[in-house]
């Protein structure tokens with residue numbers, strides 16, 4: 590289980606996160622909804638170890654990872670721009686995390702990368718370089734590479750923000766499927782209410798440096814600050 594306790598962060602005296610605390614059970618996805626500039630990226634980077642918090646702790650399975658280097662946390666941070674290695678093919682990108690594991694044979698690495706490509710429906714793209722892929726395909730490779738690193742926590746920072754509406758919708762469905770199959774624990778941040786609802790099975794709302802948590806849609810709907818009830822009213826009015 591992930592346990593975040595009293596995380597605070599300021600930039601030049603401006604407090605962006607104020608005593609943020611939440612828990613996340615294994616195999617669950619916490620969707621964090623928040624306006625642009627609300628501190629979502631700052632929070633994820635702190636959990637990933639890419640930024641240092643001013644105070645607070647991050648525990649995973651009761652182990653304090655707050656002081657660990659990013660590469661030792663087994664946490665993968667993914668954002669809008671898939672940071673694929675441009676000089677490697679899709680196959681090379683997928684094999685990269687597997688090659689770091691010195692116990693795997695060459696054949697095993699090849700097989701695992703090919704199986705993942707199959708699962709991601711990019712098996713026909715294995716010999717291409719990242720520059721030759723569409724946005725959706727790049728993001729699939731990005732996910733595949735992240736999953737092959739066997740992270741204990743996946744941090745998703747508006748990963749579909751750069752995709753057109755249709756590709757975005759298909760990536761949401763695709764990710765939910767992959768997430769279930771691989772039993773992933775993840776935090777998904779977005780400023781898109783609908784996306785937050787689709788992706789999460791726990792919900793958070795980040796505003797003014799504080800997070801409110803909801804364990805169900807009904808709970809989130811009751812809190813007018815989230816805008817969920819307004820959205821529902823809008824669709825009802827359209828319906829007539």
Ligand SMILES: Nc1ncnc2c1ncn2[C@@H]1O[C@H](COP(=O)(O)OP(=O)(O)OP(=O)(O)O)[C@@H](O)[C@H]1O
Pocket residue numbers: 600601605623624625626627628629630631632780
């Ligand atoms: N390195 C920095 N130095 C100073 N201020 C920063 C720095 N990084 C972020 N900020 C400020 O902290 C606040 C939170 O930024 P953050 O990127 O975490 O927000 P966000 O919710 O992820 O926004 P978006 O949805 O637009 O990506 C913003 O007001 C931003 O200007």
